[in-house]
Amino acid sequence: MNEENGKNNKPFEYETNNLIRSNFNEKESVQDLENIAPKPSNQLTNGLLGWYSVSSSESIKEGKLNHFTIYNEPLVLYRDREGIVRCVKDVCPHRGASFLGGEVINGQLVCPYHGARFSSQGSCTNLDRITCQHIIDSNYDSYAKSIKLFQYPCVEKEGYIYIYYTGTPLANIEDFQIKSSINSLLPDSYGFPSLEYEYEEVYVDFKADWARIIENHLDILHVFWMHGDTIPDKNVNRETITSFNQKIKRDNRQIESIYSYKTNGQEEFIRIKFVPPGRIFIYKGSPESTRYIQVLDHIPLGNNKARVIVRHYRKFLKNKLFTNLVLFSHLQRRTFYKIFTEDYLVLKTQTFNDQMGYIQKDNVKLLGEDKMVQYYWDWLQNALNKEKPWDIHPTNSLTNTVHEDRGMQYPPENPNMAIKNNRQIIIKLLTRLLFPISFILLLI
Ligand code: FES
Ligand SMILES: [Fe+2]
Structure with a gap:
């Protein structure tokens, strides 16, 4: 969690230009551009994988799912309970449904197929059951604990939503090795x-x-x-x-x-x-x-x-x-x-x-x-x-x-x-x- 976000759980303010909200600790994760081996001055450091501005803040409303693709990979953006934008691979880890037609309830992503709910961290929160009482799998508790969403780091700044795109979303945001600073775009x-x-x-x-x-x-x-x-x-x-x-x-x-x-x-x-x-x-x-x-x-x-x-x-x-x-x-x-x-x-x-x-x-x-x-x-x-x-x-x-x-x-x-x-x-x-x-x- 970003230091600024950790202390600041105020309602989300779209208009505040200086506000940064992110689903990971950028300060700790970023390998500063200056630390990357120097290149000749006429060569661009950033390549195709890295930070992309993918949406305006205004477009990502609370309680709504926003689907898009990048390099053909289907992703979904939504605001979690704290108003922090999440960028999740659009594939449910139960049976691979898309979240198209799903819901966001109390900041939790809900799959339209069998109702699995996911926390901001991507863990399944229906530890008792999915939608109905008919689960007969006696291992259900450990099953629910074992499935996770895959995410990309996401930052909201100056009315833009940026994601750090690598082509491989991860179950733990903290595991991303972020090689370029978002500052190179701002x-x-x-x-x-x-x-x-x-x-x-x-x-x-x-x-x-x-x-x-x-x-x-x-x-x-x-x-x-x-x-x-x-x-x-x-x-x-x-x-x-x-x-x-x-x-x-x-x-x-x-x-x-x-x-x-x-x-x-x-x-x-x-x-x-x-x-x-x-x-x-x-x-x-x-x-x-x-x-x-x-x-x-x-x-x-x-x-x-x-x-x-x-x-x-x-x-x-x-x-x-x-x-x-x-x-x-x-x-x-x-x-x-x-x-x-x-x-x-x-x-x-x-x-x-x-x-x-x-x-x-x-x-x-x-x-x-x-x-x-x-x-x-x-x-x-x-x-x-x-x-x-x-x-x-x-x-x-x-x-x-x-x-x-x-x-x-x-x-x-x-x-x-x-x-x-x-x-x-x-x-x-x-x-x-x-x-x-x-x-x-x-x-x-
Ligand atoms: S496929 Fe998502 S809950 Fe079953
Ligand atoms: Fe033109």
Whole structure:
């Protein structure tokens, strides 16, 4: 148990940015990055296995199960009795049922098949029986004591849920050898004072390869061509012919590219920072003073299936009443949905080309502006060869898609969230107009 959590059993506070809640003692388990043998300064230390941001805090409600997969492995997130988020393998140790359709009762996970209940530590708590009195196994007491859930370390910080993913969940959280610090991902550790920002958030699920989506977010050129009509910046459109200087910085933690105008006194255009395995920061200017940051988290749900959580932090328009009134977050969401829909076809077809082996060095020729993609590609190849995360829980064409069917959240495959968002905009606008219109009608 984390020292801070042990003393602090207050009800859970979603909004408190500094709050850290975790199901293991990070301080004791983390082998600090500095203690890892030094590498050349342009090589990223973190590989594909390690910390992933997998959800926002708000999405993990008490009493609810949240199913997802990572590298094809089915997992479930829920809050235990103390409000601490648990990340459990979605397989009941009695007869292997999924917890889909199960419950959380008093912070205990309950299997939908025969009602086995599990404590936060993953032990079976129905020591008397499972659901009914009909157990005839005279060894039942020792049986119940012998079955355990498998878990991954989980940390809740600054409104995000992070898991430490290794491909092998363990019965005792304390047994994990954690090789990288969660700090290597946190916005604050890159100088962004996250307490000073408000944010909106969007989930987008793509049926496309995880790595192609990350490349897309490191690809500066497509922004002008594909999103020119959508991004509200006069310099971002198909017609503007502007050339940029590009400065790429690489160290053990990140690859960052800073783009600035060649004219206009070298004014900065944008910065893109990649932090492995799946986080990207997009912002402008120095981290301390930037007015907005986009934080994009990429989750490799499975083959051809990935989730992106986009959080847009801003220092402007912070008045809640005003932003509610002008439907700011709905409008932001609409822009995000549009941008991701624009990307989607290319992501799907590029995934196909990649799988067919068409995106090989001999077939494609990169531009100078693709340097960031090249560096990312080098890191990815290295990490894939070394860790082979897709080989841990392989699936094939015969594997059923129950998790995919249940779990996919947003467009472009399933545009329900975008439609719902648009509907809300219309309804809210109408209700807002209703009062002044009826007032005018009364006067007439
Ligand atoms: S399979 Fe879960 S209680 Fe039987
Ligand atoms: Fe895009």
